[in-house]
Amino acid sequence: MISGLIIVSLLxxxxxxxxxxxxxxxxxxxxQEYIEGLESTNQYMxxxxxxxxxxxxxxxxxxxxxxxxxxxxxxxxLSQVVEELKEQFNDSEAQEK
Numbered sequence: 001m002i003s004g005l006i007i008v009s010l011l012x013x014x015x016x017x018x019x020x021x022x023x024x025x026x027x028x029x030x031x032q033e034y035i036e037g038l039e040s041t042n043q044y045m046x047x048x049x050x051x052x053x054x055x056x057x058x059x060x061x062x063x064x065x066x067x068x069x070x071x072x073x074x075x076x077x078l079s080q081v082v083e084e085l086k087e088q089f090n091d092s093e094a095q096e097k
Contacts, residue, residue, distance in 0.1 A: 060075070
């Protein structure tokens, strides 16, 4: 009788732990997909910002944006953001390899 109760309790514990493992594996897979989606979105946004910055540099052949006015300040801030993003993405790409 006692051995039957022990077997039943071990069986129920095994079923519960198996269910929890399956549930956590699914949750982990969902989280991984979410992170991969964020990484691709970040890469896309970085590329768009870099393209915009390159276009601004081409438009600014005479250096008008680099003066000390509102457009120049915005140009400098965008330049800083692009440089920081380049450092971050270059570091993350180096770590992946």
